[in-house]
Amino acid sequence: MPDNRLTRTEPAPKTGIVHLGLGAFFRGHGAIYTEEAIAASGGDWGIIGVSLQTPRMRDALEPQGGTYMAVELGPKPVPPRHVQVIDRVLVAPEDPQAVLDVMTDPAIRIVSLTVTEKGYCHEPASGALNLTHPDIQHDIANPLPRSAPGFLVRALQARRAAGHAPFTVQSCDNLPDNGRVARGVVLALAREIDPALADWIGDEGRFPAAMVDRIVPATKPEDITALREASGTYDAAPVMHEPFRQWVIEDDFVGGARPDWAAVGAQMVEDIAAYEHMKLCMLNGTHSSLAYLGYLAGKDTIADTMADPAFAAFVDHLWRAEIAPGLTPPEGVSLADYAAALAERYRNPAIRHLTWQIAMDGSQKLPQRILGTVGEAMAAGRPCPGLILAIAAWMRYVGGVDEAGNPIDVRDPFSAELKALSDSAEAPDAKVAALLSLRAVFSAEQAAALLAPVSKAYATLVEKGAKRALAEILS
Numbered sequence: 001m002p003d004n005r006l007t008r009t010e011p012a013p014k015t016g017i018v019h020l021g022l023g024a025f026f027r028g029h030g031a032i033y034t035e036e037a038i039a040a041s042g043g044d045w046g047i048i049g050v051s052l053q054t055p056r057m058r059d060a061l062e063p064q065g066g067t068y069m070a071v072e073l074g075p076k077p078v079p080p081r082h083v084q085v086i087d088r089v090l091v092a093p094e095d096p097q098a099v100l101d102v103m104t105d106p107a108i109r110i111v112s113l114t115v116t117e118k119g120y121c122h123e124p125a126s127g128a129l130n131l132t133h134p135d136i137q138h139d140i141a142n143p144l145p146r147s148a149p150g151f152l153v154r155a156l157q158a159r160r161a162a163g164h165a166p167f168t169v170q171s172c173d174n175l176p177d178n179g180r181v182a183r184g185v186v187l188a189l190a191r192e193i194d195p196a197l198a199d200w201i202g203d204e205g206r207f208p209a210a211m212v213d214r215i216v217p218a219t220k221p222e223d224i225t226a227l228r229e230a231s232g233t234y235d236a237a238p239v240m241h242e243p244f245r246q247w248v249i250e251d252d253f254v255g256g257a258r259p260d261w262a263a264v265g266a267q268m269v270e271d272i273a274a275y276e277h278m279k280l281c282m283l284n285g286t287h288s289s290l291a292y293l294g295y296l297a298g299k300d301t302i303a304d305t306m307a308d309p310a311f312a313a314f315v316d317h318l319w320r321a322e323i324a325p326g327l328t329p330p331e332g333v334s335l336a337d338y339a340a341a342l343a344e345r346y347r348n349p350a351i352r353h354l355t356w357q358i359a360m361d362g363s364q365k366l367p368q369r370i371l372g373t374v375g376e377a378m379a380a381g382r383p384c385p386g387l388i389l390a391i392a393a394w395m396r397y398v399g400g401v402d403e404a405g406n407p408i409d410v411r412d413p414f415s416a417e418l419k420a421l422s423d424s425a426e427a428p429d430a431k432v433a434a435l436l437s438l439r440a441v442f443s444a445e446q447a448a449a450l451l452a453p454v455s456k457a458y459a460t461l462v463e464k465g466a467k468r469a470l471a472e473i474l475s
């Protein structure tokens with residue numbers, strides 16, 4: 001280990017939060033808000049991080065006392081921040097009981113989650129818990145869980161047995177009505193294990209929804225090297241984030257107990273739906289569209305796609321003509337201003353957000369990012385050729401070969417099924433029909449409505465390539 005390793009310089013705050021899923025996003029967003037909230041208003045809200053899959057983050061952070069650098073990449077140079085709010089990191093597969101023990105401690109009042117869409121083990125199309133998911137089947141039969149819903153349910157079971165109040169379950173993932181999804185999967189799993197437990201969680205538990213926003217790409221080896229060269233200190237797990245951040249939180253916590261996030265800019269509101277719908281459709285919907293079309297056209301990052309005038313005009317068209325007309329913005333928010341700010345954020349040349357990273361897990365993302373908007377537009381008789389093209393681009397992408405004939409490393413819980421469906425037919429309409437038959441993603445009704453337009457878009461993509469296909473929509 002290099003001798004100039006980053007070390008903790010301040011004692012960790014007393015812990016009150018367990019966070020499941022310690023990726024770059026949480027460390028660049030929720031952890032920083034929480035550290036600032038403690039500095040502003042106090043409170044025992046230090047964080048115990050839990051990795052549900054690999055020991056990678058624990059191994060990186062442990063020698064640094066749980067601390068890491070957060071580097072803001074924007075037009076103005078800002079000194080990096082040494083984040084010290086994480087007390088320690090546990091690795092669930094190594095010792096699931098240790099994770100349950102900390103979650104059962106009554107000092108822990110919030111369990112927050114950034115486990116990505118697939119971590120909820122739900123059916124993306126319906127939002128319901130997938131009871132056939134292997135981890136869920138495991139967690140029904142075994143007291144030591146594997147899945148995020150499993151840890152939540154088993155820890156709540158232990159708290160109930162010990163006579164403690166439940167913790168608040170706070171989802172920070174990009175899912176529509178993420179609080180309701182979290183509540184739904186927890187109650188469904190609890191009901192399988194003990195119906196009385198499910199009733200107790202239903203009555204006493206709280207699952208506030210949230211809209212979270214900050215672009216925090218996965219940290220790359222070159223980020224680590226650059227920071228080391230600039231600072232002289234070695235940090236094995238820094239995070240690189242954009243200046244912008246937003247957190248809109250439904251203010252519904254067990255006993256009202258939570259950090260004073262409002263003191264540091266979070267919006268505590270009664271209903272987050274309008275914010276979340278706007279963000280998922282305007283930001284994540286176009287992010288995914290640019291990711292598939294951009295990747296196929298050979299663009300590495302979102303900033304690269306935005307630097308191409310054809311793509312910049314295309315995304316502007318999506319915002320103006322296809323997405324905004326179906327949205328009711330939160331009070332006082334202008335969708336045109338929101339879109340202009342997004343374009344600036346996407347253009348940020350310092351943020352290297354790979355199209356490949358955003359393209360990951362499309363089966364889990366498409367429904368809330370794109371399919372909902374398309375369904376509403378079709379019902380209202382509004383054409384949405386750009387979003388239809390984005391769906392076709394996803395289909396092309398999961399086929400596993402790019403426009404230059406190179407293989408694509410497709411990461412998706414359904415990657416094998418998607419590849420098999422894509423390979424099952426040659427003709428564009430048969431291929432599209434096969435992919436539309438995946439009921440976890442498309443309802444039967446959606447599949448019927450999408451077949452003709454997506455087949456046409458797919459054929460254009462194959463014939464002309466992504467860039468010409470999107471340029472045609474604008475002409």
Ligand code: CS2
Nearest residue numbers: 212213214215284287357358
């Ligand atoms: C991105 C998001 O990776 C993705 O799918 O669309 O992580 C996006 O960067 C965040 O939601 C921004 O808040």
